[in-house]
Amino acid sequence: MTRRSRAAVMTGLRTTEIREFDLPEIGADAGWLRVEVNGICSSDWNMYNNDKPGPRILGHEMVGRIEQLGSIAAYRWGVSEGDLVALEEYLPCGHCEYCRAGEIRSCIATDQRFSGGVRYGSTPLKVAPALWGGYSQYVYMPPRAIIHRVPDGVPPRIAAMCLPVGNGFQWTYYDCGAGPGKIVVIQGPGQQGLGCALAARIAGADMIIVSGLSTDAERFELAKLFGADHTIAVDKDDLLETVADLTKGRMADIVIDTSGLGPNNINPSLRLLRKRGVMATLSRKGSARDFDAELLIGQQLTLKGLRGHSYDAVEMALRAMASRRYPFERMSTHVMGLDQVDHALRMVGGQLKERSIHVSIDPWI
Ligand SMILES: [Zn+2]
Ligand SMILES: [Zn+2]
Structure with missing residues (x-):
């Protein structure tokens, strides 16, 4: 047949x-x-x-x-x-x-x-x-x-998130070097942003901040369960000022933009970084107005484009799922x-x- x-x-x-x-x-x-x-x-x-x-x-x-x-x-x-x-x-x-x-x-x-x-x-x-x-x-x-x-005990519906969560491990840990001592800001609390928060937590980052909108209340609640220390609704609180307050002026080592806000988000996001910080972005639609090369060079920053994941990053996501801790x-x-x-x-x-x-x-x- x-x-x-x-x-x-x-x-x-x-x-x-x-x-x-x-x-x-x-x-x-x-x-x-x-x-x-x-x-x-x-x-x-x-x-x-x-x-x-x-x-x-x-x-x-x-x-x-x-x-x-x-x-x-x-x-x-x-x-x-x-x-x-x-x-x-x-x-x-x-x-x-x-x-x-x-x-x-x-x-x-x-x-x-x-x-x-x-x-x-x-x-x-x-x-x-x-x-x-x-x-x-x-x-x-x-x-x-x-x-x-798929590891034993992980249902298909959960395993189906291994690629977006794998992106979180790839971008946060492998591409941006999250680990002990690092302050990480993640823009966008969607499936990939939550994956980034989890990866930063498992990697041992010092402080994890997730930003979004006030309509993201439920996502913020989840972000905390996946490892975020703080969440910021940028339509209520100023992102730059709040990051400065939370970090006592030290600012972030890593900014990961999963928001899709577009290239215009690059300059304001770079300002969240301390000297030698790393920013990585998914925001590709539209065009940037007056890219701030002075800031990039003066602060010795690194700017990266994010796309996809390695095999290893997806295995990390599947292991986090099998751990049943999240x-x-x-x-x-x-x-x-x-x-x-x-x-x-x-x-x-x-x-x-x-x-x-x-x-x-x-x-x-
Ligand atoms: Zn995809
Ligand atoms: Zn090939």
């Missing part, structure tokens, strides 16, 4: 249609994942607003059970049919200088901004066998797939079915009144 997969296909700008696909035969070096749940990330909303690549199945934060596994894939990946796994969104080449150095996120073969780059959640249907996104019952696992085993279940606020993908994307994109922290899709409900 041929197996089929229901999937939510992005057919045009902010348009989704349910379609069914046959699962073709695959080679001995590949596999099929039966998706249990797929997490939605803010980048999905950006992709939903870009129809250039053509029809595709979005979703790149997949957790599921291995349904079918070729003999070569079983040998190479060290997993068995039935195992619960989380997939990386990256499908790296494995042999370029970035891959060889363990920096799979930098591999050009898996960067969708370059022609021919393939990764989950952004590869069009026209690339066989079409099932490259997590808003689907089954997902193709090509020879390049990168797999994490309330990840409160971070997962919504689970919806394939028929509600459009609604779920709009919710994550901030287009609806209803608030969420982490939303995931269960393709079987």
Whole structure:
């Protein structure tokens, strides 16, 4: 009997249609994942607003059970049919200088901004066998797939947050060097900002401050449970003055901007740093007015662009989940079915009144 997969296909700008696909035969070096749940990330909303690549199945934060596994894939990946796994969104080449150095996120073969780059959640249907996104019952696992085993006792709905929380470990610990003695300011209390707070806490930072808006009250409460010492609503209190007060004028060693406020946020954020501080940002939309190079050079600051994570950072997130010391279940606020993908994307994109922290899709409900 041929197996089929229901999937939510992005057919045009902010348009989704349910379609069914046959699962073709695959080679001995590949596999099929039966998706249990797929997490939605803010980048999905950006992709939903870009129809250039053509029809595709979005979703790149997949957790599921291995349904079918070729003999070569079983040998190479060290997993068995039935195992619960989380997939990386990256499908790296494995042999370029970035891959060889363990920096799979930098591999050009898996960067969708370059022609021919393939990764989950952004590869069009026209690339066989079409099932490259997590808003689907089954997902193709090509020879390049990168797999994490989900530790015992971590439910799929929690494991589905391992990539955004992994970003927190990557950015805070690996990219910005959080650790003992460091004061860390995290802008934006979403899933990635909460991941940054957790990583800073586990790394042993001295003080962790999370900023957002007064509408983020629930997220602030969670930020404290994940490790924040202080939270600041920037529409009520001045961020610069409050950071100066809390740190007794010492200011921050690290500022991580996950807010998406745009390049205009760079100058004010750099002012939160003490001399030799490091700022890293995700804010790419729009353009910066009068970038303050004098401040950057005068204070000997470092400014970095954030994008993605290493394998290790995701393993750290999965271990934090397995420790049961943090309330990840409160971070997962919504689970919806394939028929509600459009609604779920709009919710994550901030287009609806209803608030969420982490939303995931269960393709079987
Ligand atoms: Zn993502
Ligand atoms: Zn590579």
